[in-house]
Amino acid sequence: MTITEGNATAVADTPGIQQPRRGALRRALRDPGVLVPGVLLLVIAAACVLAPLLTKQSATRSSIEDTLAGFSGDHPLGADGVGRDVLARLLYGGRESLLGALLATVTAAVVGGPAGLVAGYFRGWFDSAVNWVFSLLLAIPGIIMLLVVLVAFGNNIYLTMAALGVLLAPNVFRLVRAAVISVRGELYVDAARVSGLGDARILRRHVVRVVVAPVLIQAAQLFGIGIIVQAGLEFLGLGSTTSPSWGAMLNDAFANIYQGPLLTVWPSAAIVVTVVLAALLASGVRDVVQARGRARTVVRRRKPVTRSAAGSPPQPMGESLLRVEDLCVRYRDSEVVRGVSLDVRRGEVLGIVGETGSGKSQTAFSVLGLLPPDADWSAAELRFDDVDLLRLSDRQLNAVRGRRIGYIPQEPMTNLDPAFTIGWQLVEPMRRHLRLSRPDARARAIELLDRVGIRDPRRVMRAHAHELSGGMAQRVLIAGAVSCEPELVIADEPTTALDVTVQAEVLELMRSLQKEQGMAMILVTHDLGVVADICDRVVVMRSGAVIEANDVTGLFAEPAHAFTRTLLRSTLVDAPMRAPLAVPSAEVSA
């Protein structure tokens, strides 16, 4: 039996807290996911309240001749171990079970809600104090405390359920507090404060409304927990010995489990059905609230739709290392890459330039099979050397990725695994692809780090991502990309996130590595200065399509497309003068 509430992500899962939505609850009431469990719960409650109308039997009168009686007109569900009518006990007993659970839920909301509101809105010492007390409450094994409370207060089940409410209050507190903290940072709350609204008014008008939906969702779950805990206590033989309840019925059934196994089924069903309905009600409300927010993307695999020209013999590749033919990428309704074709020859540097959102990065990801799962993509041809990338399974693709094609990402700080050391992240692919022993892979990783200009490579091997500067992290990522001596490296705006001084060094490092290993490179960038520096050929993209492709000198000398001319003009005006680049030496920003 679990008193603590598992749904720690209730806040994160409830986009409703991000902005207040009028009518969300009214809408919820029309949704079948809410309506059906809600109405059924009401039916159960009504049946319990109206018990005298539904059965003439008493829930407490026992008769010896009816002991363990089977189904009959008098006892539609039979009679229990001391001859009491099961149906009557189920109906009358529900009163105590439902009322007790309701009491626990309300207590939890009343104790935890306002505390969370005040703590989240004003923070400070009150927040830390209450937070501390409530986290202590969460660590208390609830049932044990309730046993003691129950005994200390003369078996009063309602007092005990109120105590349960206090033990459950931290859940409400945390939910409300987190919701308030997040809404407090919103601009419209700032605006309200600037326009002179008092704290009480802001709390009432902006904050409370935001908190209502998540608290209602949680209340339904807490109600379920209340039913369960109360039944558990009564099953143990605690609480009133005379008044009927579902837990007391289970206790009686347990005593007669061999003679009357069916007796176990009725109260079990009553408990489980009620709790299921409460849980469904909670998730129904959540779905409605969430439906307006960001639809959560569930990871899915979708087979790429290949539009390969069937029957046509493989084209002679010439010097082409990578050939992309008619690549399309779309997300739901928007097509972000439309029919891109390009070639990369061995040892050359191809620049892909374009504005933000022109589809450059998406093109690069497609080659590596790294598009997100909700992307729909297709290509007439996607060939790397002699490998048809379109036909590879994930496993086969993994033999190419990292080994023959390397990747350098844009944002160094988020592209290293925060939980593993730098050394581990460099060593793992080399052991896999190059079949190196661990010491050999380590030695090579240290060499590589040294080569990319990291000062104390042995120390960095033991470091984690959060201990590195952006420039160092990017050097580590470059080392990772070239560690297995790939034939092609795809670099996705590798210098955009770096300081200007570091940018030049990293670019120079990439150029020298490219020359040294004789590898081809695709350099995705929006910086024509970078293109002029190191590219042999350029592809210009706009709105998902290639609008111009030429070698660098040709493109800069006579741009064919008007957009390219605009790009060039803006670059020439804004570009800083480039000094000749020095060979990278020590890490500057480390």
Place this chain on the structure above:
Amino acid sequence: MLKFLARRLAGAVVLVFAVTALTFTAMSAISGSVARQIVGQTASAADVQAKAAELGLDRPVWLRYGQWLGGAIHGELGRSWFSGESVGSLLGGKVPITVSLVLASVVLSVVVSVAIGVAAAVRGGWIDRILQTLAVAGFSFPSFVLGLLLALVLAVQLGWLPAVGYQPFTEDPGLWLASITLPTIALTVQVVAATSQQVRGSMVDVLQSDFVRTLRSRGISAPSLYLRHVLRSAAPPALTVLGLQTIGLIGGTVVVEKVFGLLGLGTAIVSGSTQGDLPVVMGVVAIMVVIVVVINLALDLAYAWLNPKVRTS
């Protein structure tokens, strides 16, 4: 790292102190009638008074609590008011039963939650839908109801597993496993329902992060990517849920022990509290809080291992 551990340890000490003090106060509130019960209904008022004085009930609560605490720190938990037996030896034989249940349930919960959560996050589709259904079902089947139904079908009707009784591990590991299988399953389902949901949720979040794309670009195998890298970053929030669930699970043992006739700590506290046997109740509460504290510290250590930022700061 040391600071992190020191803070957790301090919290643990406060928890032990607060819970035992609360329990002691509550139990003392009913101690007045206990003396009468012990000496019997026919005894004279003087006898009752003498008994109360013998139990120390004439002294203030805080003084008696201090005395109990002083003894407990040295492992001396006093004697049962009713049987006169030493609480230490009374509970000594019961601790392994409850600890077996708790440990087996935590281990099983971790394994199953990770398996289901990872599968649902990575594969999606029907596995994911089954998980969502299981989460609602698991939440709704309290451990004792599930235990009763399991016992009814598997033990009573089919006779596959023993319905009642405990076999010590040291005597026969096979029988030990059979005797705790059903109660462990009954206790695990709710924990798994909550924890696997969290594993799935944070796996889905981590899968969308940049570093996972970069790891993929390095050609790392799927098992290593998901189980080593993604799971490790996704684990901390799941650990938090597991910690809370474990505390609930310790309470759950009380009810499940009754269902399966295991004479563990739960049985002791139920009979102890209904009688008003303060030393026995205090003994059980102290041991259970220590179990909670130990498990929470273990989870904190796991958390620090998973998250290098905690270690270095």
